[in-house]
Amino acid sequence: MCSRWLLAIIFWGCSALSFAASDCPARPAAGTVVNNPFAISSQNGVLNASFTLAHSVDQQGYTHYCYKYAETSAQIVEAPTLRLNQGDTLNLEILDRIQDDDKDAKKMKMKMKMKMSSVAGKTCGDGGDATIDSTNVHFHGLNVPPICHQDDVIDTLIQPGSPGFKYSLQIPANEPPGLYWYHPHVHGFTEFQVNGGAAGAIVVEGMEKYRPEVKGLTERVFVIRQQFLVPWVPGAYQLTINYEVASTEGLRPIIQMQAGQKEFWRVANASIQDFLELQVVQNDKTQKLKLIALDGYPLAETRDVDTILVPPAGRAEFIVQTPPADASAIFFTQAYSTGPTGNPDAAEPLADIQVVGTESSHAPKAAAPPPAPPSAPASASTKALKFSDLAHQAVTAQRKLYFSEEFGGTNGPIQFYITVDGQKQKVFEPDEKPAITTKVGAVEDWTIENRALETHAFHVHQIHFEVLEVDGKPVADNDLRDTIEIPYWSGPGNPYHSVKVRMDFRDPTIAGTFVFHCHILLHEDLGMMHKILVEP
């Protein structure tokens, strides 16, 4: 679709052939039972962990980027789930140990492909040029400060071989309990590392306090990732569920559910660009799912739904009833159209559901996931959570933004923009000035329009926003989200799709500069992103 991709092919073609050492743990074999990711929990209010980012190329030529965590010297796991309570502190050390057998050749080709992005002015961490081997971490969805050693992605660079970079951040005491996730966010190179699997789940405990429906239920965490053989090149891809490839010639992942039970499923869309339309299908009929939370925020009221649309980077948490033992049941994603210049998101079974035991028996030990977190004494109101009073706040500014694409001939879009209405369309540059400046205390309504022939996924760091309108009409449910899809424009004669959302900049701890962008990671890497400054 664009000339950069041709260069990416040259680069990747060489890289894939030069099988790097297997620095990453083995991933689950096709057709096996899907287990929850290994989880590490805070103790006495603190979670200390050290991750080593490594990479390798597998037998099929897929490049893996892995967060390695050593539970013991003999037990190395990949991308564990980080479990913390409201108010807890996460101390996370990152060691970048990406090493290439063909480093010089690869670097040379990367220079051909795109200019290195230099972090101008302030630096945090190692500084230097951003390359495909540089990294940092974004704590997606967490409402924490955008500053060095916390959730900054603009100035933070961790370079290969550096002694280690330490993140230390405190989960706010009123943080919505739910599912969040972590992933690298170096501008220009985010897609490569996430495509390779560098992503993991974060759970802020306590959902059962706000949504008692989940109390005592078996809990599952599913991280859906997406891998292309050659990132940047449209074509076939694989979805994986907790690193197990979803469809390998008839060998599907297996989710074992205990007969006669309900389970609490927590699903993160950690794909680089796939819009998931999740369903549980039983004998060809979609089953009702009880939606509990979106983007880590418990819903004010649960919703019974057939299908849950989760844009790239979004999360959905819902209750699933175990199907009858004689039913044929699958966990499924529907096809989703992203428009004339978008990539096709195919319909695909994610896993077979296998019923084990009988309604009165217990599941086999090997298949039993960890129990749900201890239940809270009483249910609390979501009114105690961050942003819950947003609907009643006076709005201090209205803004309009739009997504657009520019064409360079017949091969599709070559430039991806998000623009504040009235400003010049331009791609993100690391040393650019903020496109929006506001102040702590501001409450703003943003209308975000899509003028491109492709669906985009809007994400803002540091805050959740409240969804007010879709296509100019008030929505039935004012959900709090951190990522939302805006469907593609169908062309001349058709209106642009839009969302109107309320942005909450009242919390002084989020003062600073951070970014908003499309969460299709290729678009973000190519500059569909800008900065916002929240002045103290």
Ligand SMILES: [Cu+2]
């Ligand atoms: Cu996009």
